[in-house]
Amino acid sequence: KSEDDGATASNTPASAGAQVVQSADPEAATCTLEQFGGTKFDLKTAKVGFSQSEKEANPFRIAETKSIKDEAAEQGITNLTTTNANSQFNKQISDVEQMIDSGVQLLVIAPLNSDGWDSVFAKASAKKVPIITIDRKINADPCKDYLTFIGSDFAEQGKRAADEMAKAMGNKGKVAILLGAPGNNVTTLRTSGFKDQIAKVAPDIQVVFEQTGNFAREEGQKVTEQLLQSNPDINGIYGENDEMALGAITALKGAGKKAGDVKVVSIDGTKGAVQAIVDGWASAVIESNPRFGPLAFETATKFLNGEPVGQDIIIEDRQYGTDNAKTDISSAY
């Protein structure tokens, strides 16, 4: 995964920083077992599959997989299979298909991409396997192709980052965006959310520079070095994930800037980034919470009990700023 990497992973107790569901609109669409057309089964003895999209090589993915596994153990689910697609989309598709073949009754998927799930849905719907997608949404029909989506609203994250950026820059100046990996809907939404909101709340802020840093620290650093060189008058840098922002901060230090000269806002909520706020280099960090386990299994249980569950379960993302960074750093991941 890439939208979030972070500093040193920690063993924060699961309770700290647990996901909170946004208070749902009562009108919002829900889904029941009956609507979905599945049959009830006992979650504890059921075969459950979890498909991870990217290597567990960064805090977000590590926390995400760990949360699913821990919660499954907590719930007494003994038959959990996990696969990892190593960022290869076709592999994720065949991983999931293979799990369906082997008779899983519930699927939790962290999709690598939002489109391209036709063949999986065809297979899953034939066997009526409910699919919960976490962290990225799939463009398909909820309660039909899949059960529900649990995750953050990426556009909203971009908007909130824009708000924080506007605040930090005093509504004027020039800002650069470090884009995530191209072709990723996380990138797309975090970009459009940010730009739309900036245009709305602070029309005097110009976005003068957009280059991809591929969600990686080193590339964030390299791109920032180049950009500081050719646009010395930049006042703000928006990193679409913490890693690139941390790379940017290293570049700022290398260019002889002082903390606060250039405002940095990013998304994820890793320890390193929150620490950067404490140190004065970053202005704000919008969290994207990876601890999907409890919510995913709670939703599944409700669903299997015949209760309605939301078709879009959007979690409340916290944010860190100069006011709360010091106190809340322990709940960063």
Place this chain on the structure above:
Amino acid sequence: MALLEVNDVSKIFPGVRALDQVSFTLQPGQVHALVGENGAGKSTLIKVLTGVYQPDGGELRYQDAPAQFGTPMDAQQAGISTIYQEVNLVPLMSVAQNLFLGREPRTGLGLIDRKRMDREAREILTGYGVTTDVRRQLGTLALGAQQMVALARAVMVDAKVVIMDEPTSSLEPREVQTLFGVIRDLHARGIGIVYVSHRLDELYQICDTVTILRDGKLVHTGKLAALERIKLVSLMLGRDMAEVRREGATAFSGAATGDTDAPPVLRVRELNSRHKLHDVSFDVRPGEVVGLGGLLGAGRSETIKAIGGAYHLDSGDIQVDGKDLKKPTPVRAVEFGIAVQPEDRKAEGIVPGLSVRENIALAVLPRVSRFGFVSDSKVNEIVDRYIKRLRIKASSPDQAVGDLSGGNQQKVLLARLLATDPKVLLLDEPTRGIDVGAKAEVQSLIDELAAEGLGVVLVSSDAEELVEGSGRVVVLRDGVVVGTLTGNRVTTEDLMATIATEATREH
């Protein structure tokens, strides 16, 4: 009526005028010898005739009409078949595929008819004395057999002209006779033949006309029979006839037998390698040239490579100067004072991209360096010495070896061997494909080296060279020593007789 004709063609390569206004005419049924020293432009002329190169000037006429061949394919389709100098077949493909490449028999569906192809290939090749399984990879055949396949391929089609660029350089006497049979047959059918060879005997045996090139220029053309041998050589070399006359057939001064009482410098006992060598044993004394005789595939190259550590041995003892060379590898063989000159100069000898200097110094680098750093002065010393001694003709020591003529490449290779101060020289076809002048130089060099006390093992398919150069000849057949010729029995006749006697394999 001329079959194939060029008028005033030139071909310029960067830095070389390979052909300078050369004219050449081939009549139907003519067997036309094309001769000249290495680098005289023979191969280039052939390549111009057959569409490999486009001439930089001049005119090409085929069957009395102006012609232009864009590719070898065009020439082939027009009826000009060529056996190029280097065996130009595809080693990884089967014998039959090589024979039929580009003109495979096809079934009604347009697919290659493999059965028919194999059957026809077998029939055709039997006529050339090649009785191998035609589905075998061509590369596993001996060079001579490969050359016969190339010949069969060239003659197979309905050709009006057949061009052969040094077809016999890797052929054995038996195969040469097969080839001559084919040529006579073609001649009888009115097909024009261009024949390139450095072996003068052959030319007088089968050619009627001769064209001589020197440095890219035409120096003579006319009836061959009218041209005295000495005259021919002097025209080729551009030297005085009297000077040429003094030198004789080979430049060997006499059989180098060495000191008959001295202990052998190389002692080889019971070399065995599966299917290839069976209990091969012989000795070489200091100052002695021991010839290895035999037909192609007799195992001469294998013997030499095995001693040099480059061929797998199942068992056998090798001693150099009384010291046991156990488990030979090329590295250890060099340490023991064994130097091997491989048969295939291009593939296993020179490093074409490196300079003359680096090629010569290659095997002695540790000796010309301190703490791993090469000392230029020491290298130059050695390189200068051998360039002088072997009369290597290069524009400078920094010239890439790949750009030298064949003879000079061979000398560079010899220089590399000599630089290692070897006790034993193993030479596999040292004069193959090099011209008369260079050949003589190499031969007298071998003499000189033996006189200095080196033990030399000489492999040559040129019976005359073998007999005149060696003090003793060990004859191999099918990996078995079938006889040793010594003293006044070292003659071509005895060599042939020994090769021909029915061997009884003892093991």
Place this chain on the structure above:
Amino acid sequence: MSTETVAARPLADAAKIKAWLPKYGVYAAIVLLVVYNIFFTPYFATWSNLRIQLIQVAPIVIVALGMALVIGTEGIDLSVGSVMALAAAFIPLYLGYGVVAAILVALLAGVAVGLINGILVARVGLQPIVATLALFVGGRGLAVVISEGKLVDIRNQDFLYLGSGDLLGIPVLVWIAALLVLVVGFVVRRTVFGRRLLAIGGNRPAAELAGLPVKRVLITVYVACAVLASIAGLLSVARIQSSDASSVGLLIELSAITAVVVGGTPLTGGKVRVLGTVAGALLMQLVIATMIKHNLQPSTTEMVQAVIILIAVYVARERKTR
């Protein structure tokens, strides 16, 4: 006669350019790009800019040096990125024992990988691309396993000095890269090892028959390449001030191969152009920098890179030898 000389003149000039371009084309391209940037890119002609470009290109240059050696033997090494990752993974684990210890362990990791590659190529006889593919796939996985997937911030100032310090006004990173260029250049030109390497690349059977220790040289070449890659890896860690085995050196094998080939070293072996390799890396760096400074999208950058590679290699291609 006089007409001939007149006609020959332009011909000779064209031929001269033809002979000159393959050798100096890369440098010419760099000059062109720099001139363009001086006119069209603000703040380009500054020391700080030069500094940044040199710092950024340094790790690629170091990896490319090793790659050039391997390519000189007619090989290729896909595992360099994984080696960088392994080096990165070991640094934080051993930094506690001191900077020297950490660096040594990282270099040892390189030696180990190089030995495996070298043995697979020289002794087992695998084709280099396949032999190194195995570690390309597995090496990074191992690196991430070793680092437990953690990204570790590095705070050791001595170590960070390697990545961000200056010596006589020039970044330490650049000094190190320059030094390695000199060493590799010297090795290729002046040492027994260098000449053997070229001979092996030029004609391996001949080198074997000439009694060169072919296997040993090949193994050493792969070890050298891997060690250079691990140096690049640890310098990258020092520069980004954190160790992330999952991302350091990603896809660097392609950048390195591109630099080597654009710099005029043929993939067919037997020749190594050390300065050309540096120039090749610098050219690609300048292309990317120009694209970024003009805020162009990745799509454009990639297509322009493709075109530049093709032109550079077309111009530098070997004349056909006999």
Place this chain on the structure above:
Amino acid sequence: MTMGLASEPSAIVVEDVRKAERTDRIVGTIQRQGALAVLIVVVLIALATFPNFRSLDNAATILVAAAPPMLIALGMTFVIITGGIDLSVGSLYVLGGVLAAWASQYGILAAFLLPLAVCGAIGVANGLLVAYTRMAPFIVTLAALLGARGLMRAISSEGSNTYLVQNDAFRKLGNGSFLDIGYQVWLVAALVVIGMVVLTRSRFGSSVYAVGGSEDAASLMGVPVRRTKVWVYVLSGLLAGLAGAINAAKLGSGVTVLGTGMELDAIAAVVIGGTLLTGGAGTIAGTIAGVLLLGVIQNLINQVGNVNSNWQQVISGTFLALVVVAQTYLVRLRRVT
């Protein structure tokens, strides 16, 4: 033709030649079937160990997943036999998928023709550059890798725009099946068979081997070397584009985040299948075994379940090395004796 003099070879030579021939054939067979042998062993072990591996569904999933890589490896086999290499296939695969998804709004024919046309054209460019400028295939196709990916990004708003497949027939082709086996597997099987016939039984196939075996010799023997080279890259481009298209049909969209490293997988499969990277030798049967072997290994790692993703990579790498080393030794063993 009965020309020249037939001379009777001695009995000993004949016997030796026979032995050598037998050895040759065994070496050839092992070289060709080494991957198949390993594949069979792996599958047998898997069948015995993992109950889920036995299901027909699982087999079908493996085959469907192997379909696009198979097409790419098929093209790669031709290229590698000529002594070349094609690094651009991964990019062409993504590009083909994006183009197919976009073109599907104009019907199923367009969905196939557009990717074939564009990827074929890039293949032509690769081929022309390799054949006529003597630039190394590695570098030409590396440039094409970058260029094709750039093009793909340019037509998909830097990859953020995923075109959905608009044509039901096209989508059906991706997900429907005949006799429980996906249409695309049938399609690929048919193409593979055609590929085999072309390679082994056509003059073009002979030319491919000849060019890879010895380019100079081939050209002197009248083989159209350049034309052959151009064609293999065109073929490779077309097959990569087609692979992209059928994958788009299966996924129902032109996913832009695919294909990185795909070229290396294809090369690995081809080499595991016994094709020499130096050219001149190789078989499609071996390539099939190579592709399936990689697919089965992937499947097995999943069957074990819960293997940490990083260990998965270590295992894949080790396995790759083992297979190739084993194969090399098998071949060598035969050669020595």
